[in-house]
Amino acid sequence: MAVRHETELYAPIKAFFESLGYEIKGEVRNCDLVGIKPEQQEPLIVEIKKTFNLALVLQGMQRLKLSSNVYVAVERNRAKKGAVNQRWNELVGLCHQLGLGLLTVTHYKTKPPLVEVLCKPASTNGGDRKTAAARPGSRKERLLREFHARSGDHNTGGSTRRKLVTAYREKALRVAAALQGLGEAAPAQLARTAAVSGAAAVLQRNYYGWFERVARGRYKLTPFGEVALSEYAAVLQEQDAETAAGKAVEPDDGGGQRRFAEAPAAYSATTNAEDH
Structure with missing residues (x-):
């Protein structure tokens, strides 16, 4: 079942990471989804697109400057056989080389969406990417400050042309x-x-x-x-x-x-x- 907007992928991804103990908020300083887990220093960042493309990869690489715990997420539509975003083995290999995690969301007509982790970020697999502390005034520190200053999750990740509740x-x-x-x-x-x-x-x-x-x-x-x-x-x-x-x-x-x-x-x- 194909989705029409990126925002339709946000709720399942949010629920998935909340089940893992994260507090989730959408559209935090241009990141589609940001999550904080008490015992983890690195914030979770997820960038969402309907299909896997170069823009998504570039966004993911930019987010690695803020955190080593970064995923890119796309819809998994089983009807699109042969499409570039269905070559999952190759996409997993690419994300693995870049240090990104890869998530897919499958929507069904009669049952809840399914979120699958095809690969995890390098940092969660024992990779050698360093965990950097948030320096005062840094982009990472501003991201964390904005996250904690919000009273709740009032935005839907992937939204465009909407007033954000900052x-x-x-x-x-x-x-x-x-x-x-x-x-x-x-x-x-x-x-x-x-x-x-x-x-x-x-x-x-x-x-x-x-x-x-x-x-x-x-x-x-x-x-x-x-x-x-x-x-x-x-x-x-x-x-x-x-x-x-x-x-x-x-x-x-x-x-x-x-x-x-x-x-x-x-x-x-x-x-x-x-x-x-």
Whole structure:
């Protein structure tokens, strides 16, 4: 059963790795799927395409700069006999030489999708690829920080032309929700109410057009902000649920995470345009 979009492969792959103990989130800093396992230093990265092609291989090679635990994943459609992406022995050999893992997803009409591991990354097979620690400010550290700063998995891996729920957008949503309740407020008050340490920067930069300055040091919500709160209501509900359960997380300086029970994550005011 052929899939129409890459996103149809995301849910089975996510469920597969969650069954192995990973926490999974989609579309993290341009990676289709990222997973974290407590006892493993290296993040899991999976790049997804409907068919095996050069673009997928190149993406996989780029991701090896971030982690040694990288898979490429494609659909396995048994009806496409003779197609290049059905020459599995040759593709496995190629991935093995490159140090990439290879996954396939087979969809059926009457039963759940089947995820198969055709080969694992070299690092998981005792290969000699070195595990590099996440240096402060490195791409790997930023990947881990973005992963841990998100309250949940609000994106589907393989999505294109869709607004992504990044850690920065979650932060802006918390500020907007607090401002909606207060009517007008100063940045310091919003920082306390929303538990967002960078509230002033969010208001001043106003990337999404959600905030309006009405007087010196005073802001209110714009109609765009009201629409955003309705559009992302599910994200806010999940944030509230995480906080109530004591599962809110704040990334530590080493790219890991620490949990605290009473306050939601206090995000740094420093951000890049690509994180919005």
